[in-house]
Every structure is written in C-alpha cells, then in structure tokens.
Amino acid sequence: MNATEWDDEAEAYLQMVCQQQSATGHKGGFPSAFPSTIFETSWVLDTLLESGFDKDDFLLADVRSLTKLLEKNLTQGKGTVGWGDIGAETAGLGEGGGADAGSLRGRSILHQIVKCANFLVKTWMRNNGPDKWHTSVQYPMMLIAQTFLLLLKRWAKNELDSTAVPKSLMYQEVPRTLLDILGRTMRSQRDDGSWESKREVTAYAVLTLAPLLSLPWVDFLKPEGIACMYRGKAYLENSRHQWRIAESVWIEKTVYGSPNLSQAYSLAALKVVVPTMFVSAKISDMFPPQLMKKMIKMSGFFAQVVPFSRAPQWKLQLSLFQSASYAATLKASRYDIFPPMQKASDEKYQEYIPFTWIGCRDYLSTPISSQTLWEMMLVSMFNFQVDAYMETAVWEQYGDKLPELKALIRTICSNKPEKRKRSDDDDSKVVSKKLANGTGTHTMNGTGRSTRNSVKRCHEHEHSNGEPVRGNGESVQANGVSGVSSNVEGVLTKFVNFALHHPKVLASPEPLRRWLAHELQTFLLAHITHMEDCKALSLSADLSTGSVTWSKPRTTFFNWVRTTSADHTSCPYSFVFFLCLIGEGGSALTMNLHQRYALEDACRHLAAMCRQYNDLGSIVRDQAEKNLNSVNFPEFDMGETDVAATMEELTDRKKRDLLAVAEYERRCLGRVIGELEPSLDAGVMEKLRLFIQVTDLYGQIYVVRDIGIRRVEGERERI
Template identity: 20%
Template sequence: MHLWKESQDSIIHRIDTAIAFLNSQLNDWEVMKTERVAFELIIPTLFDLLEKEFGITFKFRDCAALLALNHKKMSMIKDSMIYETQSSCHHTLEAFIGKINFDRLVHLKCQGSFMASPASTAAYLMNASVWDEEAEQYLRRVTSHCEKYGNRGVPTFWPTTIFASSWVICNLLENGFEANKLDKYCLDRIKDMLKRALTIQDGIVGFAEHLLPDADDTAKSLTVLHYLGDSPSVQPLITIFQVDTHFRCYLEERNPSISANCNVLISLLHVSTPEQYTDQIVKVVTFICEKWWTNDGMLTDKWHLSWLYPAMLVSQGLTLLLYRHNDDIPLPSLLDNLIKDKVPIVLFQLIVRILQSQSMETGSWGANGSRQETSYAIIALANLASLPFVESIREQIDVAIARGRAYLQSTSHTNSTEVESKELLWIGNQNAEEIINRLVEFVNLINTHPRIVTASKFDQDQLQLELKSFILAQFKQCEDNMRLEAQTSMISFETPRSSYFRWIHTTAIDHFGTPCVFAFLTCLLSNTHDGRADFFPTSEIKYIVRDCISHISIKSRIYNDYGSLRRDREEKNLNSIFFPEFEGLQNRTDTELKEELMHIDEYESKCLDVSMMELRRIATQKFGTSMGNRLYEVIKLYYNSNTIYQQIYALKDIVTRS
C-alpha cells in the first residue's frame, strides 16, 4: 500500500505538471495564425474528453477563436461525408469520438484501416461495439513495420506508397539525377503503379492506392510520369480540384495549401503544351504571389512545419515558369506585371530571406540545424542561382550552398560515427551524447571554415575522407585499449585486429591525425593556387605526395610511441611496441625494444628520402623548376615541422597524462 501511495502521488504530480505546462502554452497560442491539418477538429475533442472523463478544463485567450473554427468546420461536414464515402474526415476519426456512430463505418475500411491512419483506425476499434479483427491486424502490421526504427512510434499514415515513390523520384530527377542512370526495374515498377492507380481512380490519386484522392499526390504522380516519358492527362486534376482562386488539396478543406498549389503548377508546366492551361497557370501563379505579398513573415503551410519546404517549392515552380516562358512557349494571357514584376520580386526576396536565415556558425538552416531544412534551402538556392537577375549576389549564393553542403557532409560522417558509438556499451548514455556533440562542433568548425568551402572539390573531398578516418580511428583505438586493459600482462598485445604493418599504415596514423592535418593544409593552399584548382595537379603527383605523407605520418607515430612507452604501459594505451612482432626475442628491456622501433623509423626515413627525390624530379620535369620546387618545399616544410615534434618526443613524453 505504501508503494502504491507513492506511485499515485507521483502520477498526480505529473498530471499537475502537465496541466500547468498546457495552461502556459495555451495562453501564448495564437490560434488564427496556426496552420496545421485538422487541429480545429482534434484539439476541441481532446478538451471535451478531458473534461468529461477527468474534470480537467482549460480556459485560454484564444479559446473562443478555436471553438469558432471548430463550429465552422463541423458545419461543413455532412452525414454523407462520414457514413457514405471516403472523405478527409476519415483521416481524423479521433476528432469525432462521442459525435458519430462508429458501427456505421465498417464498410469504409480499406485493407483494414481508415484512410491508412493508425490513429483513426484505433479510434474506430475503441468506439465500435463489435471488435474488428481486420482493423486489429492492420494496427499489428503497422507496429511490426515500425519496430525496426526503434522508437516504438507509428507514423501518421501507413502505407504511403504513392506519396513516398512520387516525392522521391521527383526530388531525384529535379536535382541532377538522370532517369537512365537510375535502376530501370524500380522505375518501371513505380511507373506501372502510378499509371494503374490513375486508371483505377479516373485520373486522380491519393497518397496510397484506393485511398481518397488529393491534388498534391495527383500532381506529383503526373509529374513523375512526365519525367519518365509518359503523357498522362492533367484534365481530371483540373476538373476535380480547381476552384475560383486556386486548387484545393482536398475537396472539403477549410484553407488552401501553398505547397499543393506549387506542385500543381509544376505539373502543368511539364505537359508538352502548357499553353492549353494558361488560365490555370495564371490562377496558381497569382495565388502564390498573393500569398507571398500578403504574408508578414515566412511562408507557412499546413502540410509541413518548416517554412523552407514551401519556399523550396515556390522557387522550383516560379523558376520553371520563367524558363518555360523564355523558351518561346506561348502563354498569351500571362499578365506583364505578373511575369516581369511580381514573380522576379518574389524570387529575389526569397533568396534574401533564405540567405539571411542561414546559421553563421554552422552553415545549416532551421532552429536545430535540421538536415532536412538545410536540404530544402540548398535546393531552393540552387534553383534560384540559375536566374540571370541574381548575378550581383551569385557569389554569396555559391558560398551559402557550399557551407550548407559542408554541413550536410559533416553530419553524415558524424552519424556513421554515432552508430558506432552506440555500440560502445562502456560509454554511458550521457557521456556518449556529450562526445557526439563535441564531434559535431569539431566537424562543423572545420567544414564551415571560409577557406575550406572555397577550396577545390577534390581537395575538400579528400579532407572529408581523412576527417572521417581520423574520427573513426579514435573509436578503434579506444576499443583496442579496452582489450589491452583486459589483459593480465602489458608485455604484448594478445588480440590485435591486424599485423603491425597494417596497423601502423592505417589506424595508428589516422588516430595520430597527421594525414587529416595535411588534407586541411592542402585545402588552405588550394585557395592561393590558380583559383579553385587542385593544389597538387596530376594523379601521379597526388599519389607520390600521399606516399610521402604516409611515411611522415608513420615516423611521427613511431616517435610518439617511442617517447610515451612508459605512460602507455601505466595507462594501458596501445603502443607499437606492444604488438607481437616485437616479442621475437624474449625478456628484452624497454631500451632494447625502443631501439628496434628506431630501426623501423630508419627504414621509413630511407623510403621517405626516395619518395621526396622522386616528387622533386617529376614535379620539376612536368611543371618547371619554380612550380616543381614549390610543391616539393610544401612537403619538406610539413616534414620539418613534424620532425621538431619527433625530436621532442625522443627527449620527453609531451602528452599530458590522464
């Protein structure tokens, strides 16, 4: 009883905390500025259930405005939309608890679900008088499908075959990919699925087969088929969804979607004879421009939380419009002030807003450095950069895109590291998170450096590879240290993953960071050398330079291990001398082992001398004495700076002990 009382007190405290939080948030909520699908239906129903079942009530500033929206929406919903045919109401059946007879809905199921919505299907199961095995099996399929994602959540809708396929293919083909270089079998399957769905539903589709059609998915599907060489008719899209000033996404929607209208515009502009649909094109372009002109902040859309999603679609649609118009395609009723004034102004202002909203620190977009929002911004800027009237700020656009791409690349590498870090069970969750955060800061600091983002593409790519190897080598060294620590003796490493030769050429030098530092230096040098050209000009020179850096890196690691042998034994850090290759003769002193390590260093010095001589010979032969000597001197300078540290290590271990 005592345990139960404590648990009950804890629950009451949590409820009180939740109520206080909701009161605080609701008092700041501006209902009339909210753009979220069906919020005016769902939230009032939740309030009603809390009041009826638990006596919890909420009063807040915009409560009357919310109830007015709810009343307006409910007045639009007829019984036939609930009980006779599929409608957008079936997306959110949880909003109708206590208001409808759920037993009358059974014939509107599609493959066990209501509009492929787990929430709606669950609401039906909880409120129907007879348990529905088919609906239960649908929910089991959803949860089983989502188990692999590990967060025990379910999506808003599932499955979304048409939505997922059409959006992905459009994004690929609109941003540099070519259909003939993608998997033909997969493209043919997607093409057949879209054609079949359009045929079955008379030229319009929803986000999955046999579900309620909408303008958004229909427009995207038509665009994909045009990309893949088909010529589907856009007339059903126009007939069903066109209204006086715009296109509706769903027939019963309360307010229009700018993203859906952008997708409609793009679809209309992809037909072979867009002049047939001039009236519709003018209507949609006017709607988009008016939305922009009358918006007092960033664009909002009910289908997406980020303003950058509709911004990306506006940039794609209006840029395509200008190009189709300039291609001498007759669009006679396009008003001059629309095509010559309003559209360019909208696009130019869009560029400015996107540039101004980029993070100065990381190069990302979005409040939390979202990769998705950063991708939207990059795609938008890439479209806008092709326009002739942005020439005066093209350099700023190029730098912004480069910094955004660098951020995406850095977070991609960090994510692969994060996966590995989750497998290192010896790190506590809090420590692991702190390590990952520091890695993100470190990678972003390098990749957004002004001199790095303007280096040649090859030199930037090499830096990315070396940076990834450097980070992963830290984890590999930690794992090796753990295995070493588990041993009863520190004389020899009993479980090496490779030979000493392979280790010293890979993990050892990557962990030490010498190749990564040189890749960073190369990017800095490429800024001072023939614009954005690679600093080392040919594949042969690149190869010899890489060989030189490999020898320099090995020598640096050898001297590090030479100087830190005693510390490494005490702290159980993997050292060259711990490898089985050094066991050979038993019972040798550390002095003898270190002397043997120096013999390997002497060999590396001879190899380095040969490589350096060959670099100088080939570089001067191909590029002349001045250029050849310059390339040679860069490597020589890097070697000399490393030699200073090597000599210091030989005298004294300079690394702080842990």
C-alpha cells in the first residue's frame, strides 16, 4: 500500500492466492511473514521439539521432507530466515539433535542479549499486558518465561561473561519477572482447568508453568503448580476434537486463528513435563536459606491478618517471595529523601511495605503495572519516614517557631519554584550530622533528582565491585548513608518534589494536580497541628496513670477524626497521587462533579478508618511517646462507667468503642463506593479497590502488630 510504484506481478499473485483460498472456503487471509513457505513450518517444529518431541516421534519420510525444505531455505537466507538462528537448531532434526550453541563468552552478541533482557524486564514493569500481536497476555508471558529460563541456564553454567551481565539483572529483575509470571499464571486458571476458556491459551499456560516449576526457589509451589498443569492438560485432552478449530487469538489487520499453531501448541502442552533444571549455587543463592526461613515466618504472621487469613498458603507464600526482591531495592532507596534518624527506629515497616502492595494485588487479581506498585511502595516508605522526621528533626528545629514552619510548607507546596530558595544553592554544601552509629558527611540536593533515581532503581540498580551504587553515582557508605542533608527545608522540598514533579502527575489534568498539591500541603500542616495537640495533651492530662483523657480538647473527636487525624495519616494525598499514576495522561480519570465529590468523600471515610485502626493497635506506644490517640478524647468516657473497673478493663472498653466507630466508617465507605461504581471506569474502579485494600491492610496489621516508627531516647530500639 505504501509502494512508490504499483507492482502488477505482486497484485496478480495476491489475486491468485485469494481465488484459490476462496475456492476452499477461506476468505481474506494472507500471509504477512517472509518467507511464507517455512514460517509456520519452522514455528510448529520448534514448538514441538522444545516441548519434548524428538525425531523418533515423526515418520521418517516426513522428517526427510521437512529437513530438506528447511535446509534449502536456511542456506538461501544464510541462516536468518523464519525464526533466525532458532531455525538452524530446528534444521538439526535429521541429525539427531539441535546445534551446539557453545559458549557466548566474549561474543558481541552478548551485548545484544543483555540489551534485550533489560528491555523485557523494563517493559514488563511498565506494562505487563498483552502485546500487539496477540489478544492474550499468556502468550508473551510464555515467551518471556522460556527466554529467561534459557538465560538463567546459560548464566549458571558460566557460558556468559559474568562481567558483561549486570548482577541486578540476574539477581533481582529476572527472578522478579519470572515469579510474577508464575503467580499470575497460576492464579488465573479457571475452575474448568482452562485459561480464558480457550484451548490455545490453555496450552500457553501449561508451557509457561513447566519450565518455571523447575526453579529451585519454588519447591513449595510444585504440588499446586503441577496440579494446575494436570488440570490444564485434562481440559485440552477433553477438547482434542476441537484442536483443528482455531480460535481467533492472533492480531494482524484483523483477529484470526491458525489451525496449525492451535494443534502444535496443544500437542506440545500435553507432551511437556517439568524439566530437571541444572541447579548451581548461583541460582540457589538468589534466595538463600535464611531468606526462605524469613518468608515462611512472615507467612505465618500474615496468615493471621485479614484478608490473607482466607487465602491459600501457597498464594500467600508466592506473594511474599515476589515481594522479597522489591524489599531489597526499597531498602537501597530508604535514604533518598530522609536522612537516618537517631531518635527513631525504622526497619520493621520496610519489610512489610512491598507485600502490602504485591499481596493485595495478587489477592484481588488487580490488573496494574508493577511500575505503579513500585511507585506506591516508595510513597508508603516515604510516608512512614516523613512522620518520624516531622516529629524529630523538624520539631527540634522549629518547635518554638511554628508560624515560620507553616509558611515554609505553604511555600514549598505552592509549586512555584521562584518563591523557593534555589535548590542548587545547597548542592555544594556539606552538612555534618551525627548518626546513631557514628558521624557521616552528607551533601544537600534539593532538586528531587535522587528521588527520580529511586523510581528508576527498581530496574536500573547497577553494581560496582559488588557494592550498590546510587543512581547519581554516589557509593553507599558502610553505614548505609549516602548524600542526604539534615537541612529541613531541603529535605521537605525533595519530599514535595517527588510527588508534585512526578512525570505521571505532570501529565495529569490540572484539577488533579491542584488537588494533589492541596492535599500534600494539608498533610504536612496536619503534622504541625498534631504536634501542637500532643503538647496540649501532655499539659492537660496525667500521662503516668494509664488510661489518659484529654480534658480540654480544642475540638470534638468527630471533627478531629475527619480533619487533622485523617490528614495526618497521609491517606488523602496518597489517594490523589495514586489517581495520577493509574491515569494515562489523565484520560482515564476525567471526572464530573458528582464523581469528584464522591471520591473525596470515600477518601475521607477511608482515612478516618485507617487512623482508627492505627490507634487501636498503637495505644501503648502512643502513651509511652506522649502521642495523641483517639481514645484520649473525652467522648470515650461517655456512657455508663464502672468505678470499680481496672485500668485494663477501661482500656478494653475504649478499644471496643473505637473499633465500633471504625466499622461505622467502613460501612460509610462501602456505600460511597457503591455510589461510584456505576459511573466510574471499570479499570479505575478495580485499581481504587486495590488502594482501599492496601490502606485497610495496614489497619489490620496494626491490630495484630504495631509496625510504626518509634521515637526512642538513647539506644536505638528495634520493633
């Protein structure tokens, strides 16, 4: 169609093909791959051979005929026709096996292999959905799984130059992608044993599971994984009579099906078994025994937490394993904005954050990119850190000049850089800060550059001599501290820039950006109000007597919960940030007045519920730290009182009352979501339910275990 001159001979050929095909009942189909003579032939043979068939499974005459056809075309094309070098391996059919690939060490092709692998992991992070050639995501998942298993095998056998293959690719990104594909495949099987109720897609899934279940890290999954395979094989066996009826799963100018490919993949799926993989220390060490034990311990904890108390154990453990690689990368990002805080212990929550997003996504089967989950993991970590930072470093510097602090926050959140101190004024400053484990030197960078690097780090984390390296080139010191300043204005500026200058935020509609800036400013100002309230509580109540009542609160419990308390949770601003992430340039989030109003209402109920569950689990810590808790309001002393009740009994009664109020907020949230569901885009609605589930999960975790950052005096306290 784009030829500069019309080719009459080509037109005549196409007309002839169309006429011949029409005579046999086929209309409209033309081959689009060159050379069409061996395109499907090489594809079918390669699929069958890879699944375990060999030359003895074919008639000798057919083997000779196919071998001659392939050898002729490969010779003419110098080995680059059909499937390229894979075709050369298939041509070895008549010679007793595939060609020996040999060692790739030192070859220029290794650079291209690494380049392709990096492209695949990054693309999967950003958009783990179907590709443009196929209607089902299971097809690219099968290809990625087969490709990365082959890469791991060659790497484990030292057939690749290890100095040319990034450690982060092999130890983090490839395993993370493979575990994601494994979990997604197993979770998406239907009750009848099929995937998507399609024979060919079911065959892809079986061919995906077989190599993945050979990995040494997933032994705990093998019984359930093999059972999935057998259910899929049974579905294919029962529909054998329909294999020639190709389903429309391929995409060209139209959607079409291939009877040859349908049969080939179905045969391959019935033939394939879980292979015995070459297991080396390099592969086993990706998930060392101590990490495996830790995952098992964490699965025991989360099995007590709603909603995972209702989930099968294998699903819970698989989600935890997927979270492990994110946890390592998240730990490397923990000082990108906030410096280490001497008066706060802050390790425990970092172990939980990746699972809260991965686990909830898996539990709800939410279609969302891994990149979006990673961004929200960073947000979750920064929210824990900013809470501790405001209550320690900020309070120490601005405790007696709060109006100045409020003005600073409003300026930073105004999103008008000209009103701020030039960020590069601080770039060359070196600020010494005494740390809990010694003295470190840090440079200030208020541009937010390192936070953008933390976003990239999930799939671009390089190593030099085995040592992690920051995105800006700074080596991490032995104490885990990189170039971070203790300057409050610079730190808060970087925190605000992370949200307001995020590419997805900048691509969102202006009303959404304004909403985010407002909620972020309100969030930071709420910390100041909260600190003022805590100070007022300590002045008006005896904190040493156990159950404490704020005798003269500045407002009612209801008003506090809906304003300062809710804002202080970070839920409202994180909610709007999440809306920016899940929109494609804002197009998916065009909302009318009713939707916007209902979304804000839902967010307020969610934030209130989140705070109340948090307070329910942190009463002891809050009292020890002189921190305002919901149960300190006088409303919790209303009603009948038993003068003979012990302090423990009074506290238990207040907990029951607080839980009742939290469940009231849950019911209100449910009603608002029900109001939104008919009018909001279904994809957006699915993702909103994920955000709600994650937020609710933190509340459920606090009921079982307090994971908040503790302020400590003297020695560092571990939770």
